[in-house]
Amino acid sequence: MRSQANPRLMLMILSAVFAFLYIPISVLFALSFNEGGLPTAWTGFSVKWYGELFRNKEIIGAALNTLIVAVVSTLLATMLGTLLAIGVEIRRRKGRFLETIIFAPMIIPDIVLAIALLSFFSMLNVTMGLHTVIVSHVVFNLAFVCSVVRARLKTFDWSIVEASADLGASTPITLWRVVIPVMLPAVIAGALLAFTLSVDEFIIAFFTAGAGRDSITLPMQIFAMIRFGVTPEINALATIVMTLSVIALALSQRLNRGGLPGQ
Amino acid sequence: MTQTMLSLRNIKKHFGAVQAVAGIDLDILENEFFALLGASGSGKTTLLRMLAGFEMPTAGSITLDGRDITHTLPNHRPVNLMFQSYALFPHMTVAQNIAYGLEMEKLPRTEIKSRVADILEVIQLSHLATRKPDQLSGGQRQRVALARALVKRPRLLLLDEPLGALDKKLRGEMQLELKRIQHEFGITFIIVTHDQEEALVMADRIAILQDGALLQCGSPQDIYEHPQSRFAADFIGVMNFFPVRRSGDHLLANDGGRVFADLDDAVANNSDAVAAVRPERLHLDVGKGENSLTGRVSAMAYHGLDLQLHLETPLSPDSVMVRLTADAAEARPLSIGDEITVGWAARDTRVFAA
Amino acid sequence: MTDRKSLYLMTPALAWLTGLMVIPCLLILVLAFFRRGIYGGIEYTFTLENIWLVFDPLYAGIFVKSATIAGTSALIAVIVGYAAAYAIAAAPSRRQPMLLFFAVLPFWSNYLVRTYAWIVLLNREGLIASVVHSLGYDGELPRLLYTESAVVVGLVYNYLPFVILACYAPLSRLNPEVIEASRDLGGSGWTTFRRVTLPMTAPGIATGFVFVFVLSIGNFVTPALLGGGQFQMIGNLVYAQFLTANDWPFGAALSMFLIAIMMGLLTLQTFATERASGARKEES
Numbered sequence: 001m002r003s004q005a006n007p008r009l010m011l012m013i014l015s016a017v018f019a020f021l022y023i024p025i026s027v028l029f030a031l032s033f034n035e036g037g038l039p040t041a042w043t044g045f046s047v048k049w050y051g052e053l054f055r056n057k058e059i060i061g062a063a064l065n066t067l068i069v070a071v072v073s074t075l076l077a078t079m080l081g082t083l084l085a086i087g088v089e090i091r092r093r094k095g096r097f098l099e100t101i102i103f104a105p106m107i108i109p110d111i112v113l114a115i116a117l118l119s120f121f122s123m124l125n126v127t128m129g130l131h132t133v134i135v136s137h138v139v140f141n142l143a144f145v146c147s148v149v150r151a152r153l154k155t156f157d158w159s160i161v162e163a164s165a166d167l168g169a170s171t172p173i174t175l176w177r178v179v180i181p182v183m184l185p186a187v188i189a190g191a192l193l194a195f196t197l198s199v200d201e202f203i204i205a206f207f208t209a210g211a212g213r214d215s216i217t218l219p220m221q222i223f224a225m226i227r228f229g230v231t232p233e234i235n236a237l238a239t240i241v242m243t244l245s246v247i248a249l250a251l252s253q254r255l256n257r258g259g260l261p262g263q
Numbered sequence: 264m265t266q267t268m269l270s271l272r273n274i275k276k277h278f279g280a281v282q283a284v285a286g287i288d289l290d291i292l293e294n295e296f297f298a299l300l301g302a303s304g305s306g307k308t309t310l311l312r313m314l315a316g317f318e319m320p321t322a323g324s325i326t327l328d329g330r331d332i333t334h335t336l337p338n339h340r341p342v343n344l345m346f347q348s349y350a351l352f353p354h355m356t357v358a359q360n361i362a363y364g365l366e367m368e369k370l371p372r373t374e375i376k377s378r379v380a381d382i383l384e385v386i387q388l389s390h391l392a393t394r395k396p397d398q399l400s401g402g403q404r405q406r407v408a409l410a411r412a413l414v415k416r417p418r419l420l421l422l423d424e425p426l427g428a429l430d431k432k433l434r435g436e437m438q439l440e441l442k443r444i445q446h447e448f449g450i451t452f453i454i455v456t457h458d459q460e461e462a463l464v465m466a467d468r469i470a471i472l473q474d475g476a477l478l479q480c481g482s483p484q485d486i487y488e489h490p491q492s493r494f495a496a497d498f499i500g501v502m503n504f505f506p507v508r509r510s511g512d513h514l515l516a517n518d519g520g521r522v523f524a525d526l527d528d529a530v531a532n533n534s535d536a537v538a539a540v541r542p543e544r545l546h547l548d549v550g551k552g553e554n555s556l557t558g559r560v561s562a563m564a565y566h567g568l569d570l571q572l573h574l575e576t577p578l579s580p581d582s583v584m585v586r587l588t589a590d591a592a593e594a595r596p597l598s599i600g601d602e603i604t605v606g607w608a609a610r611d612t613r614v615f616a617a
Numbered sequence: 618m619t620d621r622k623s624l625y626l627m628t629p630a631l632a633w634l635t636g637l638m639v640i641p642c643l644l645i646l647v648l649a650f651f652r653r654g655i656y657g658g659i660e661y662t663f664t665l666e667n668i669w670l671v672f673d674p675l676y677a678g679i680f681v682k683s684a685t686i687a688g689t690s691a692l693i694a695v696i697v698g699y700a701a702a703y704a705i706a707a708a709p710s711r712r713q714p715m716l717l718f719f720a721v722l723p724f725w726s727n728y729l730v731r732t733y734a735w736i737v738l739l740n741r742e743g744l745i746a747s748v749v750h751s752l753g754y755d756g757e758l759p760r761l762l763y764t765e766s767a768v769v770v771g772l773v774y775n776y777l778p779f780v781i782l783a784c785y786a787p788l789s790r791l792n793p794e795v796i797e798a799s800r801d802l803g804g805s806g807w808t809t810f811r812r813v814t815l816p817m818t819a820p821g822i823a824t825g826f827v828f829v830f831v832l833s834i835g836n837f838v839t840p841a842l843l844g845g846g847q848f849q850m851i852g853n854l855v856y857a858q859f860l861t862a863n864d865w866p867f868g869a870a871l872s873m874f875l876i877a878i879m880m881g882l883l884t885l886q887t888f889a890t891e892r893a894s895g896a897r898k899e900e901s
Contacts (some may be wrong), residue, residue: 238734
């Protein structure tokens with residue numbers, strides 16, 4: 001198809017699409033360093049909005065909550081998702097049902113899972129808070145970890161496990177010295193992905209965090225800030241959140257493919 | 264007098280309803296280079312995996328040095344396997360790969376170090392000790408896999424299609440290399456292969472497997488010269504076959520001509536049979552009391568050491584292959600379309616039941 | 618043997634998914650058939666009322682509007698996304714992974730932040746307005762933010778990377794010799810694209826469309842932020858039943874309806890893929 005394409009037209013398409021994708025983000029990025037904080041006029045470079053941000057107790061509290069949710073749900077999801085992936089891949093019989101249940105959390109609309117969990121928790125009279133957000137995030141996070149680890153397992157040479165046993169290693173030693181080191185990059189890549197998703201997740205957290213102010217996560221805080229009066233601090237916050245996601249994703253890609261695409 | 268070190272007794276293996284190995288008895292001698300030869304699906308790999316401990320026999324027993332190891336776990340057998348895919352640990356260097364098995368034996372560090380260095384010397388890869396497997400060529404990887412298994416000085420080394428992934432030239436070199444190493448280390452080798460030439464060149468003894476059963480076991484010469492079945496005759500080397508019928512002390516071919524052979528009772532009188540003769544046993548001057556066969560040359564191929572002819576004959580729909588030595592071919596120049604007569608001695612005729 | 622081991626490994630995760638996904642989803646399925654209590658809450662008597670209510674003319678307007686916005690967004694996203702994927706697949710192969718990576722990168726940054734960026738751009742005092750004014754235009758600009766168009770732009774912006782990814786997969790697997798064969802047999806560039814390239818890459822387009830449509834129709838964040846609460850979509854309706862109107866059974870019925878739309882479209886898409894698979898077999 002390369003012989004087909006008109007290079008100038010292709011370049012135009014790519015430029016237009018990348019401009020569309022990156023101009024809005026770049027504007028936020030630039031604005032976060034604008035002294036005046038308003039998009040109408042550039043009044044000089046400043047990091048004062050970042051300073052404001054770190055003095056805002058609500059934002060810091062929400063950020064801490066998000067960190068707790070993301071770290072705990074990522075750890076749980078990484079354990080469960082990795083075991084699940086290994087279990088599925090060593091299995092001889094794979095049913096459609098099994099595939100569906102593993103795939104479902106990734107495609108089910110967030111709002112449906114969110115209200116389902118809300119109904120479920122309130123029906124069981126569970127007091128909602130950060131813990132309910134954590135267990136809910138594990139649902140989709142484990143599915144993503146599982147899919148990343150499974151992709152790696154598909155190219156995994158199982159004979160190295162037998163080779164290890166043949167050379168005298170017991171099963172735990174084989175796990176520790178062969179399986180885990182070979183799988184680790186994929187597991188960490190999955191975990192980073194889960195962490196990013198959890199940090200950014202809004203809808204499910206919004207429904208399952210309960211009413212208290214103490215369990216507000218960063219995306220919930222951002223939603224409230226956007227909705228009820230935009231302050232320039234949010235540009236700084238958006239820039240930080242975005243940068244962190246991009247770093248985590250780039251790391252994840254690097255671990256998973258042995259290098260950033262294109263390098 | 265060499266003695267038996269490994270005995271298989273009535274080994275059977277079923278996978279569900281599928282019978283992969285159907286009752287095999289085999290004795291392997293000390294310091295032997297033994298080949299399990301068979302097509303894919305013959306059960307040879309399953310048999311090897313049972314020796315390594317990765318599959319448990321459905322029935323039967325495996326005894327090594329008088330000890331029953333039928334159900335011993337792979338990590339508790341003095342047996343090592345060189346995997347077909349080599350199964351090198353991708354995250355370890357060459358030296359770490361080789362040291363792994365010794366570390367499992369909890370040997371002192373200094374000993375591990377010196378043994379790894381020694382074996383690297385043997386396989387001539389000392390300069391690549393710190394490379395990772397994906398930085399090695401196919402031949403180098405193969406040698407690392409061999410070293411990793413050998414360094415443990417197992418009683419028995421199993422090799423699963425060890426040369427399968429190498430190109431033809433390298434394969435030839437490695438055949439000799441493997442024989443040299445086996446001799447040097449004095450370890451019993453069992454090799455699984457589907458390549459009959461490989462088995463003939465390397466092995467002291469060969470076992471031919473078909474459909475999970477042992478068809479014939481013997482030295483390469485024994486198997487080549489005295490195949491006990493049509494399958495074995497066809498599988499090893501090249502063989503010309505033609506249909507015959509026994510009539511008293513000789514055989515009658517399709518065209519009514521007589522075929523002489525050293526007949527035993529394998530074929531009953533007046534029953535159909537198959538006569539066979541190797542291409543190199545056919546020669547141009549027919550001696551007295553020999554079999555003779557006339558046909559038209561339909562193709563010729565020059566191979567340096569010999570000249571191969573295809574003859575169209577009334578005996579069989581398949582052309583008959585003749586292999587003439589370079590000298591014989593020079594003495595009598597031939598061209599396609601020539602009609603020639605070839606002969607062979609009665610004792611070179613093999614007869615199988617039809 | 619292996620299967621039993623695999624079951625041990627899978628059990629914790631499957632138990633988690635069962636407890637916190639399957640059962641809650643079944644719960645709202647059941648909830649959809651209960652009556653709403655007088656003061657909110659749920660009355661445990663069987664009723665089909667909620668199901669009928671979903672199809673009540675009262676909500677028809679919302680459905681039509683949701684479907685229009687979701688459909689428009691999906692259509693635009695698919696056209697733009699396919700063009701972008703085509704251009705990436707046409708680039709030199711060593712550049713393709715990097716182009717793809719940067720096309721997908723925004724997808725992994727925060728959804729709210731990406732949506733907020735458009736508020737900054739479309740705002741009455743926003744960037745677009747100030748650029749236009751600085752170019753010397755003094756008149757009143759039409760309202761940009763809090764319109765349906767703003768919502769469509771926001772949805773396209775957010776889901777475009779996904780469509781690019783979905784369309785790139787079949788395009789990159791396309792055997793160039795098939796295209797050359799079509800040209801060799803006398804097809805023009807456009808005919809080749811329409812009769813060969815497009816049908817062979819249809820599954821990617823279908824996947825992209827279905828996901829943008831479903832994610833858009835169930836969205837409540839973008840309408841709330843870029844639509845300014847001017848109008849409702851199904852997602853907002855669900856949101857309202859649970860957080861303000863307190864009619865959980867109706868909210869449950871609405872989300873079942875969402876799931877039904879998604880499953881219907883996915884089934885259609887599977888059919889489309891299977892029909893196209895004849896063409897796909899020719900790929901090497």
